[in-house]
Amino acid sequence: MAELPVSMKKILLQAADVAKFVGKTLSYFVKPPFEVKEILKQCFAVGYRSLFLIGFTSFIAGVVFTRQSRPSLASFGAESWLPSLVSQAVVRALGPLITALICAGKLGSNISAELGSMRVSEQIDAMEVSGVRPFSYLVSSRVIATTVMLPILVIYADLIALFGSYVTVNSINGSSLSLFINEALGSITYLDIFSSIIKAILFGYAIGVIGCYTGYYATGGTMGVGKAANSAVVTSMLSIFIIELIVLQFVTFLRQG
Amino acid sequence: MKTETIPTLPSVGESETVVKIRNLNKSFGERAVLKDLSIDLRQGENLVVIGKSGAGKSVLIKCLVRLIEPDSGEINVLGFDVPRLDVKQLRELRLQVGFSFQGSALYDSMTVRENLEFPLRRNLGITNQEELNQAVEESLADVGLSHTIEQYPTELSGGMKKRIGIARTLILKPKIMLYDEPTAGLDPITSGEINDLIVKFRDKYNTSSIIITHDISSARATGDRIVALLEGTIKMEGTFDEMKLTKDPELAQFFNY
Numbered sequence: 087m088a089e090l091p092v093s094m095k096k097i098l099l100q101a102a103d104v105a106k107f108v109g110k111t112l113s114y115f116v117k118p119p120f121e122v123k124e125i126l127k128q129c130f131a132v133g134y135r136s137l138f139l140i141g142f143t144s145f146i147a148g149v150v151f152t153r154q155s156r157p158s159l160a161s162f163g164a165e166s167w168l169p170s171l172v173s174q175a176v177v178r179a180l181g182p183l184i185t186a187l188i189c190a191g192k193l194g195s196n197i198s199a200e201l202g203s204m205r206v207s208e209q210i211d212a213m214e215v216s217g218v219r220p221f222s223y224l225v226s227s228r229v230i231a232t233t234v235m236l237p238i239l240v241i242y243a244d245l246i247a248l249f250g251s252y253v254t255v256n257s258i259n260g261s262s263l264s265l266f267i268n269e270a271l272g273s274i275t276y277l278d279i280f281s282s283i284i285k286a287i288l289f290g291y292a293i294g295v296i297g298c299y300t301g302y303y304a305t306g307g308t309m310g311v312g313k314a315a316n317s318a319v320v321t322s323m324l325s326i327f328i329i330e331l332i333v334l335q336f337v338t339f340l341r342q343g
Numbered sequence: 344m345k346t347e348t349i350p351t352l353p354s355v356g357e358s359e360t361v362v363k364i365r366n367l368n369k370s371f372g373e374r375a376v377l378k379d380l381s382i383d384l385r386q387g388e389n390l391v392v393i394g395k396s397g398a399g400k401s402v403l404i405k406c407l408v409r410l411i412e413p414d415s416g417e418i419n420v421l422g423f424d425v426p427r428l429d430v431k432q433l434r435e436l437r438l439q440v441g442f443s444f445q446g447s448a449l450y451d452s453m454t455v456r457e458n459l460e461f462p463l464r465r466n467l468g469i470t471n472q473e474e475l476n477q478a479v480e481e482s483l484a485d486v487g488l489s490h491t492i493e494q495y496p497t498e499l500s501g502g503m504k505k506r507i508g509i510a511r512t513l514i515l516k517p518k519i520m521l522y523d524e525p526t527a528g529l530d531p532i533t534s535g536e537i538n539d540l541i542v543k544f545r546d547k548y549n550t551s552s553i554i555i556t557h558d559i560s561s562a563r564a565t566g567d568r569i570v571a572l573l574e575g576t577i578k579m580e581g582t583f584d585e586m587k588l589t590k591d592p593e594l595a596q597f598f599n600y
Contacts, residue, residue, distance in 0.1 A: 203451070212448035215408050216462045216515070217437045 107299050114226035121227045128231035132193055136239060139192065140185055144243040147184055148250025151175060156258070165259075169266050170273035172251040177278050181244035183330060186289035189236060190322035194297040197228050198318035201301025202311035210302070225302060229294035236290025237283045244282070281337045285329065292325040359385045361519055361551045362407065367416035369402055376402050378575035380416070384519070384551050389541065391554045391566030393597055398572050400555040401445070404521040407553075408440055409433055421518060438466055441517035441550075445524040447508035449496040456492045459483070459511050466515060482510040485547075486540060502533035506540065513544060520544065520552040526561045538564035559597055571597070 152172050159165050201224060204210050213220040252266045297318045304314040362384035369377040376399035384390050394400050405411040407420055409428070418425035423436045449458050459479040463469045469478075483489045486506040496504055505525060512520065522541065526534035538561050544550055554565050562569055563583045570580040571594050579586060579594060587598045 207446055207451075208444045208448040209450055211410050212442070212444055212450075215410060215437050215440070215442040216512070217434045217466045218462070 103303075104299060107302075108295055110221065111226055111229045111295055111298070114222055115230065117222075119222070121223055124223055124227040125230050128227050129235055132189075132228075132231045133235040133238060136189065136192060136235075137242065140188055140239055140243050141246045143184055143188060144181065144246040145250040147180055148172065148176065148247035149254050151180065151247075152251040152254040166269070168255060169251070169261075169269035173248060173270035174273055174278065176244050176247045176251070177274050177282050179330070181247055182240050182282050182285045182289065183326070184247075185236065185240045185243040185286070186293070186326045187323060189232070189239065189289070190293050190326060191319055193232060194293050194318040194322040195315040197232075197294065197297030198301035198304070199311055199315040201225075201228075201298060202304030202314040205302060205304045206307050206311060225298045228298055229291065232290040232294030232297075233287055234290070236293070237286040240282060240286040277337065277340060281333060285333045288329045288333070289326055292329060293322045296322045296325060361386050361421055362553070363417070363419040364403075364407075365417040367403070367406065367418065368414045369399070369406060369411065370414055376575055377406075377413075380572075380576055382570060382577060384553055386551055387545065387549050389545050389552045389554060389565050389567045391556060391562040391569045392572050393557060393559070393562050393569060394572035396557065399575050400557075400572055401523050403572070404442070404523060404553055404555055407521060408437055408442060410442075438515060439518045441512035441515065441520045443505075443509050443512050443520065443522045443525060445527055447496070447501075447504035449504055449508055449511070451496055454493055454495055455483070455488075455499075455507055458496070458507065459514055462511065462515050478514055482514045483507075485513065485544075486510045487536075500533075502529050502536065505529065505533075505537055509537075509540060509544075513548070516548060518550060520550045522552060522554040522556075524555055524557075526556065526558045531560070534558065534561060535564070537561075541565045557597075 152168060155171055156165065156168060159168055159171065201210070204224070210220045210224070213223065248270055251270075252261075252263060255261045255266060256263075300314040300318040300321070301311075304310045306313070360383050362382075364380060364382045367377050367380040368375070380399075380403065382390075382403075392400050392403065402411055406413045407418060407425065409425060413426060416426075420436060421439055423432065425436065428436060449455075450461065453461065456479055459482055460475050463475055463478055469475055479492065480489065483492060486509060488503060488506055488510070491499060491503060491507065496507070499507065509522075509525070520541075525537050525541065529537065541552065541554065542565055545552060552565075554561070556562055566583060568580065569583055569586050571578045571586065573593060579589060579591065586594075589595050589598065
């Protein structure tokens, strides 16, 4: 049998490495000891420190989407559907996507650069030789933090985007808050909320794992750290769109069923 | 003076030997870094390994604690058959072997106090703050840096970082110390201070040490015995005064300073 080309071998070996890493992170979700203090610290870093950026961009997204959608709906005389349209778009796609993309850029690069610096400056080696398990302390705490915090950030982003939409609607036709809330929430189903949360969990896990993997195995000094951070952002963003597509197919199937 | 590779144990009793390496081989790709290397470390001895950059000196000590996996050969450290240890046994071994990294490898995100407390909390499970304070203060006093206790590593000079790194390693009272280029990049005065510390700790704690260096004054100040690692194998061993008389042109360059 002909041998595999070297490049193919490399890709397969890397894929095996990634699979092993993913499996290890999953096993550490349920394997004690749990790094509770470090997990809480990372949750704070992931969640609290992202609030302003995510809130700001979500508000603008809500405003822009509402303003851009209104003329089309108005031309059909369906302006009153605006809250329903915006809420469905925000909960089903915009909120999770905006949050995940921002987190991929902000958190993915941060995690990767931090672990990468620790790797090239031998801090991870120092933990290993002093008998500390760096995987549990550094990797699983970060992956758990992103996985737990992303759904919370998505809910926060959804609310802020809807608030931005309400502010826009109110400035145009003086619509009341209670009417906006009634119309917006009335069009959202449990499936929308459930699929949005599931997507957020998957996005968070992907961002955490990719950031940690690229950083944990960074090589080549400071240049390697830069490459790792860059690779973390690009790979996370691609993964987010792939996950979005897969979940969309799945949810569409459920809706039709 | 021995002028060839040592195939068998030197004339010391088995009980005095704390590290025994036989026919160790390690390659990176096509490049053989360690070739059939055999070496011993005796109880309470400071063994200096000198050699050119890239000669495999750091690889040698990293193999002792399995930071790098050897390709073949025997490594026995404190009675542990290193290449065949499982995870639990490896952790047990690592608790008895201190590793001082070339770049200090202090944890950037922690203060000096936290850096020193970290191995105590994690490995010995000490949570009593009084006990921790006492150990940290004693260790810092040993290296003469008690005043840095609340500082971050980025606020310290290179020499201070090295000393704190050594203090962090010694806080677990290891039986064996591995120093990777302890004086690299330091001025002669600071190098002298580090050399004094290495000798002081050998005398105070009766540790056995392997000191990797290409700094001949450090080798003279710290070494009870010196081995020259050239082209992946031990070319010569003896005391500093014996080594100085070498006729080997390559080795003589080290001593003609």
